[in-house]
Amino acid sequence: MIDIKLYFAILIGKIISYTIKIFRGGATSAPGLYALKIDPLLIKKLSKQFKYGSILISGTNGKTTTSRITADILSSKYKIIHNRQGSNLIRGIASTLIQQSSFWGKINSNLGLWEIDEAVLPEAVYNLRPKFIALMNLFRDQLDRYGEIDHIREKWIKTIKSLKEDTQLVLNVDDPGISILAQYHKGKNIYFGINSKKINLPKILQVVDVKHCLMCGSSLIYSTFLSAHMGHYKCSKCNFKRKNPDFFAENPVFKTDFSTSFDLCNQSDHFQLNYSLPGLYNIYNVLGSIAIANILKINSQTIITKINNFTAAFGRFQKVRIKDKKIIIFLIKNPAGANEVIRTISIKKTINLLIILNDKIADGKDISWIWDTNWEMLSTKIKNIYLGGTRALDLAVRLKYSNINLSNKDIYKDINYSINNLISSLNNKDTLLILPTYTAMLEVQKALFNVDTKAKWHNQ
Amino acid sequence: MNTYGDNGNIITIVKRCQWRGIDVKISNVSIGQPLSASDFDFFFFGGGQDKTQIIVGKDLIQKAKKLIAAINNKAVLLSICGGYQLLQNYFKTKEGEIINGISLFDAYTAGSKERMIQDLLIEIDPELQNEIKNVYPAIEQSNCLTNLIGFENHSGKTYLGKNSKALGRVIKGAGNNNEDHTEGAVYKNAFGCYLHGSLLPKNSHFADYLISKALERRYGPIKLKPLDDSLEWKAHNWMVDRVRNQG
Structure with a gap:
């Protein structure tokens, strides 16, 4: 059947996409945005042709990294289409589809892998009819954009209730706000989590977003807190409790070179993993990917090899060498994530730190989360510290109240200037850790590129 | 309740007391726990998600x-957003x-479809301004003590009500209702407002005012030792200027 509307939408999308490329723009949403105006059913129509259906990955933290690891593993067996450029809204999905499609709407992939913004999950489910949905966690994030996480969870519940039995959910059991979702699903649920009760990271004071049972409202009792409200819990009154995961981590070890190892277990087997991603949060990302890969019948040896060789996505955790200086970038964007980063870097003996706090729309205009973040933990470790970004002054006040001493010359709003200064003052054996918010991360990458165009990049 | 970076208020009170050699004890009062309100000089009541707010x-x-008896007996209270709403009628x-x-507080809140999410700048009620000026021990006299700056996020x-006084007048933002230009409420030493941010580290003059009121109840009028607040003022002034100049 000839679908003029669809062809025209694809054509317009492609024209916009080429035009942007000519002008070297980075926008990944414009082609999809305009194409959807012409044919709002574009995603539905194009995604139908995937033989193995679509996978959605969503959650406050870790969705980008989890999608990247999953894509890496699955590409050993499937022809994947993936919104890798990071635009995780509906229009981003449309853009990716248009890019990969022929003018006549033919896509040469058999499996869709989509990172989805938590607020648009319902719309994404409606459009993509996924076979698998992995839900990682829900933390307070940009409250200025989304309102409360309870609202997001309610939206998710409504969507999950509408799913057919043949959709499988992959759920993080350690987040009570995620594992509860299983109760609303008619189909199969696969669980992952961390079974260890102790981990070799310092304890950190954290703000907990889920304190009460989401079934009955009574308080939750935790035998283990792992990160924020994630851990081993049960309700003090009703029978809601953490389920036994199908895939779980035991004996995690976090190393000072920011690599990690843990024992990956399922009910019958276990393997050791050694990979170069830091922190507790990445264990969840790895576990989520493993669960998906397993359902899609990738063999264990391939999974292990792929994970052990994985390097992180675009600035979330990026190692760079510039003028013989080592630089490591950790993205920070909300208290749960930033607290885990702080915990992860605090295993170093001394720290050279540049923190950059922007308050543009993509960062969140509200910066009060810096007061829910445990900077105190770094106060005895800091050798050099510099601050930057539009809200550098607010950050400076925060650090002053965390017993971290600063002088005026440590605070520059201009990122280029602070980076240049820092690189020239750094000893060759020191490592500089940069903690930027999202838009600051983009600026950091530009600034580093300006310092050294030969900088080694894992670009995209 | 505290869902929203309001922790900074506690940190600020504690630090500004410690820097002056004043000992502070903090207790978390949870659901179902009896409150021996007369034991406390200062209460903080933050915001929460709707569900938590109903339970609390x-x-x-x-x-x-x-709690009301303690406030009538000059205890100090700061409530923000959800906490502020629960203290109303x-x-x-x-x-x-x-x-x-x-x-x-003689006031009520009605849920609306409009979500008021933005920087919030207010001019403090003139009477309260004078009290703050009398108490805040500035090293530099040049700082303008008349404003509070924060970030609001409420619907x-x-x-x-008739018996209620506002904390201040809105310069930029919505404040109480985006209609009558009032923000917050004051009853004796109890304050309610929509200023997240966190409020107190962004407004050290107000933090010191609350500290001095809390001490006064136990020890009579006191003079606070001045602190070097130049960084706090730099951040405050920068933000006030930016918000003022927004369209």
């Missing part, structure tokens, strides 16, 4: 008598459900 609201009714949800408050619209 029910519990607060049990504690109301003692009632909260009427969008669906028309009424959640009773404890009427510390409830608060309307003050």
